[in-house]
Amino acid sequence: MRVLKILLAAAILAAVAPAAPAGAEPGTVAAAVDRAFAPLMAEHGIPGMAVAVTVDGRSQFFSYGVAARDTGAPVTPGTLFEIGSVSKTFTATLAGYAAETGAISLDDHPGRYLPALTGAPIDGATLTNLGTYTAGGLPLQFPEAVTDAPTMTEYFRQWHPTAPPGRIRQYSNASIGLLGHLSARAMGRDFTDVMQTDVMPGLGLPQSFVRVPPQAQNAYAWGYDKTDRPVRVNPGVFDAEAYGVKSTATDMIRFVEHNISPDGLEPRLRRAVETTHVGRYRVGPMVQGLGWEQYPYPVALDQLLAGNSTSMAMEPHPVAALPPEQPGAPTLFNKTGSTDGFGAYAAFVPQRRIGVVMLANKNFPIAARVTAAHAVLAALDGE
Template sequence: MTFDSARWQRRFDELRAAHHVPGATLAVLVDGEVHELATGVLHRGTGVAATTDSLFQVGSITKIHTATLVMQLAEEGALDLDAPVRAVLPDFTVADAGASKTITARQLLSHTSGLTCDFTHDTGRGDDCLAAYVEAAADVPLDCPPGTGISYSSVGYNVLGRIVEVLTGQTWDAALRDRLCVPLGLTHTVTLPEEVLRFRAAMGHLGAAGTDPDPAPVWNPLPRSAGPYGGVLCATAADVLRLARMHLDGGTAPDGTRLLRPETVAAMQRRETDCPDKWTVDSDGWGLGWTLYDWDGTPGFGHDGATIGQYGFLRVAPEAGVAAVLLTNGGGARRLYSDLFRELLGELAGVRMPAPFGPPAQPVPVRLGDRAGTYRREGVEITMSERDGVPHLRYAFVDGMAGLAPAIESDLIAVSETVFAGRADGAFGDDWLPVVFWTLEDGTGCVYVGMRATPKVA
């Protein structure tokens, strides 16, 4: 199918402006060709235009880079995905002694290890930063016992990054460069801020929903130790697309270099676990690194990413050979993604993406009942209550994350017996927040907010 660049550029410009996104870049693979578009500005304060060669922070899309490195090592026989992590990291320790002995790389890749997500720890700029991070995370409580449920885990991907370092004898940054960036020709993918300065780079923007956001107070406050899980990598949309294309092409780079075997590529896209929260990432399953989609019977895979005011979206429709990457720097980025990709993938790949999450026209008459109470995981405390018969959520940062942001308060509207929609004066942008009640395999009640399992404690 022919990609009409001029028509899509006009539509890209219209949707970006409508959703108050300062700037964005788009890369699309169709019929074996890569098409690149850009719109808006990189920084509303300076007015520098966004261009197709501009770098954005890709956030957790980086987890696909890390997962690909791990799977290369598994292919080479250096790593057994089902052996305990301690087979590679003998000193690996988490807050649960039993889990320390049993957590595997497969569980880390599929977010079923129980390790938590929101543990950011600055261990400096040295090459030992990941080793120090993994050691510092030893006392961080787990979200759930390993294998009992899915809970999105950035800590787990840092452990994977450390495994890459030990098995390659390189830093994660160097292994990424030598094993992926060079063979794929990713000339605009970097991990250190001083490298970003060689290029045009986007600034994140923050602001209330439906308004033009202002530049964030900092470009990126995350430390080097956040690398493998998605805190520091910057790239163009086309570079991210080239990584996805390698997976779409069965593990082969454009020059014919084989980076993964086809069976390994297929294994990464095979469902490892279901996901109770089907709305936060538009997915009901997870593979080895990849988020898996079912678009009304059409399979897909991809990943999202977010940093301070920057948001990225990667989607692949393998049956049509189509892939798309959208990188943005603030505003109603998720609405831009939803509107643009529904049209784009619908036309180019015949995909019917779901409508944005929200409450039904007629709310379901559901009470919280015994689900009211306190839920807690590392850094976050969630309180569920009823106020005048209306379910209510309070989401507060605690412990090491105390003071990160004000507590969020929101009334909830029932979508089903177990799913509620929340909104709180623009705290979630212009989107509805999915709040999902679930029971883990060990019988523990929990609530999912942002794909994180938070167990009930009181």
Template sequence: MSFVFAARWPALLLLVFLTSAPTLAADEMAARVQQLAKPYIEGGGLVGMTVGVVHDDETLILGLGRVARDVEQTPDGNTMYEIGSVSKVFTGILLADAVQQGRAALDQPAGELLPAGVKMPARGEHPILLCHLATHSSGLPRLPSNLAPKDATNPYADYTVDNLYDFLDGHRLRREPGEKVEYSNLGVGLLGHLLALDAEQSYEELMQERIAEPLGMTDTCIALSDEQRARLAKPYNVDGDAEANWDLPTLAGAGALRSSMSDMLKFASAALSPPPGELGKAIELSWQQHQDPLAEGDFAMGLAWHIARDGTTRWHSGQTGGYHSVIYVNRQINAAVVILSNTATGEIDVLGEQIVRMLAGAEVEPRNFDEPLKVDQAMLDRYVGKYQLVPGFVLEVTTTDGKLYVQATGQGKARVHPRSDTEWFYKIVDAKLVFEVDDQGKCTSLTLHQNGMKLPAKRLDE
């Protein structure tokens, strides 16, 4: 199982058509954003979200849905969320800040910031540089191979600094640093750890001193106060099931931050127009392009910022077990969009792009989501059972509260959704199941369709 606190390596092709569109009045902007956002709550499977927009002198915060399924409360600008890999943008700014202060250099070998006796992987004479960690070109994998959580619902909580150092000591790079762009939560998490070591602070202390406090961001943190925890939206996965909150004590720089929309719009405004002084210089350095695309499908990179294919928009998304976030900043149209959701689905990345395009003057229509197919309990029950793909690897199908779940040997349980009576699809991966039913209405087998393969599994007799 792959535990990620970011969206998959970005596949979004953001193409903003810039025009001379006038700034919308506050009420008109609110109406248009509401029109684009509502379908995601009504048919897109989101429990709740807060949408934030800065455009010229206008600022909008719009809450939709609920802070929890069983609570009649709409999220607002003070609702707290896990922001996942949007934390990486903060880490990129912290690197730029260290450079501005003369404490680090972009072309500095990252191993120089490790404690004595800990070895940084290298390839021949080519060390991993700090800029490689910030641009996903270090050659480090997405996750460390010794990540083995005791609790899958909080997968990073028990990953220690000693675990990290053990991994670094034993890892061998498969390619030279700078040779390929490959999204790495490990790489940016390590960068945050190194910067905190150098500053002799925790990552949270460093981030708050150098970024949050100068910008007046009082709700951006890792450890929540009791009052902030009371404002934390409850987390849900892409299937709408309740999830647990995540803790990232060692790889904090890759995805540990929590924040509110009120705070994130302060951050977005600073990215649009950096303040004077050291922080503004760091924001500007992080904004600049530091990595060209190296292969088809790559994005150019700032320091942790993705640079969209329009060459202008900077953006990043983030995801934990029960939250998704996204930020877009476009200086050419003087606009920023932030969306925070308590549902772990990348659908809101599309909504963010829609809003940016609308602000740029493009005609954007609200999305239509298909009504979910309703299946009665008798049909669900006929699929319940165990199906063997190969000896020792079984798919177990169960039903709970009118929903169908599948659990593969050694993996977690995942919900599947109906496209028809016999075809069911996953939301967490690109895969589907097709059940085979005989003339008597009994399910005899299924076929797993994934990665271009069709894998039949015969039902085991019970």
């Protein structure tokens, strides 16, 4: 029995050890990833983390810790994590796809697709305003009274903007959630159905879901909240559209690779991805597109941290409209995401053909994620 206990303890220690050993060759990608991300595990009490990088179409994976503390199951590249607001980049892609099928125009107004909103203040905004959080001051979250489709519609009918459309950016689940809802509605379908039947399969993402099916439940990690209680995402209006995707490191780095080079995608989906790369509004240190946020590359760490700050997420900021065109100069695209028990980050530079994805089952500070990823991207750029 004592020998069995020793062997079990050894197995658990092996499970939580990083895939990139501390003794990795200096100067290698493995060493850079381990140096940047491994210390975060102890510093922030993170049970498990998956990191993936891509350089010129070649991906590498690094797994740390456990997917669930009670079972000790190790994180793998196939572990499902909640990606939080990184889901917004999928919603933006779906909206671009709806536009490419002719179901919507991003220049149209909400009332065209939800007649109950015709003439309401929200109808002064365009679908592009909804996707860039520039509709006029929609809040981060719906009030608690909004619990279903009728109360959602009534909320938008009664909402009063704090600025005209296109004047301020105020980060909002309600805003991009409405874009996703209207896009799917215009296609005559449910949002989750379009995402899981058209968008995710079209992107070649077999391990990505809005609703995790029974056969994938064993791969679904448990998240851990501030008190280290195991949790998963709570349901809510527009949860699927704003923060509801669950995915793996394998799928997320493939998604990043399709954003780096979408040429191999079906034409409508390729153009949808390209639509999400169009810069729409300049706000502080970054440019807001549909879903993705952009920075001239190379970007200083302090600029990247400012663009991903609490202020940028929680407060309104003035914007300047830009000509709608894809960036020609080297550009870093990024997006953070969090739920109560998970934290995620994705960043890539198409012109350098480099990218990084981090998925964790703990919502730890965004600054730590961005700092680690920034260091890894610098290492990848030297490959």
